[in-house]
Amino acid sequence: MVSRSTNPGGVSRVRRRALLGTAVLVGLVALAGLVAYLTRDGRQPSKSPTPQQSSSASLSGSPSPSTHTHALPVPPNTHDPIAFGKAAAATLWSYDTRAYSQTELLTALHGWLTAETKYADPASVDAVVPSRVLWKGMAANGQFATAKVNEGHFPDSFTRALQADPGTVTQAYVYAVTVSGKQSIAWKGTPAGGAENRVTTLAVQCRPSHPCALAGVMPSVAP
Structure with missing residues (x-):
C-alpha cells in the first residue's frame, strides 16, 4: 500500500480532486467510486488500463489501424458535454509512439483541461497515458492506437439528480x-493488430460562456 503523502503539492492535488468530485457528483451517492474519489488522500489515482507493449498485449483479433496520425490532439470547440466527452475519450484511447513523445502527448492532453485549476485533475489524465519507460519500449516497436467511439451519455444517477435539483450543476457546470x-x-510486423472494448466516465466542464473542457477522468465507470 502506498504511504500517505506529506508533500504540500500532494495536499493541493487532493484538494483539487475533492473539489472535482464534489462539483460533478454532489448528492450522487449511487455513482460507483464516489466515496473513494472524495476521500482519497495523497495516494496515486486509480489507473485505467494502459496500453501494453506488443510483446505482451492481450488483445482480440481486429484489423490494424492504418492511419499514421502525426498531429497531437486538439480539443473541439463545443458547448455540448456529451460531444466533448466522446471526443476526449477517443483522444485518451489514442496515441502514436512514431509521431511524438510521451511528454508531448501529456502536454497536449493537459491542453484539454479546464483553466479553472480547482476543478482540473491532471493526475487522472496522466494515469491513462503509458509511463515514459513503457512508452520507450512501445516506440521501439512502432506501436500506435486509434479509437472508435460507440456512444456517450449522462450516467443514470447523474440524470436523476439533475431532474431532482436542476441547480446542482450550476456552481461549476461540471457534468459526468x-x-x-x-x-x-x-x-511493426502485425498486419492484423488487435482491439479492446473501452468504457470510461469523464468529468466535463461546460460553462455557458466558454467551450467545454475536461475536468478529469473518474476512477470508476458510472453506468
Whole structure:
C-alpha cells in the first residue's frame, strides 16, 4: 500500500480532486467510486488500463489501424458535454509512439483541461497515458492506437439528480459523461493488430460562456 503523502503539492492535488468530485457528483451517492474519489488522500489515482507493449498485449483479433496520425490532439470547440466527452475519450484511447513523445502527448492532453485549476485533475489524465519507460519500449516497436467511439451519455444517477435539483450543476457546470468504444492497437510486423472494448466516465466542464473542457477522468465507470 502506498504511504500517505506529506508533500504540500500532494495536499493541493487532493484538494483539487475533492473539489472535482464534489462539483460533478454532489448528492450522487449511487455513482460507483464516489466515496473513494472524495476521500482519497495523497495516494496515486486509480489507473485505467494502459496500453501494453506488443510483446505482451492481450488483445482480440481486429484489423490494424492504418492511419499514421502525426498531429497531437486538439480539443473541439463545443458547448455540448456529451460531444466533448466522446471526443476526449477517443483522444485518451489514442496515441502514436512514431509521431511524438510521451511528454508531448501529456502536454497536449493537459491542453484539454479546464483553466479553472480547482476543478482540473491532471493526475487522472496522466494515469491513462503509458509511463515514459513503457512508452520507450512501445516506440521501439512502432506501436500506435486509434479509437472508435460507440456512444456517450449522462450516467443514470447523474440524470436523476439533475431532474431532482436542476441547480446542482450550476456552481461549476461540471457534468459526468460515460463513453464506450473500442481501442485498436497495432505495431511493426502485425498486419492484423488487435482491439479492446473501452468504457470510461469523464468529468466535463461546460460553462455557458466558454467551450467545454475536461475536468478529469473518474476512477470508476458510472453506468
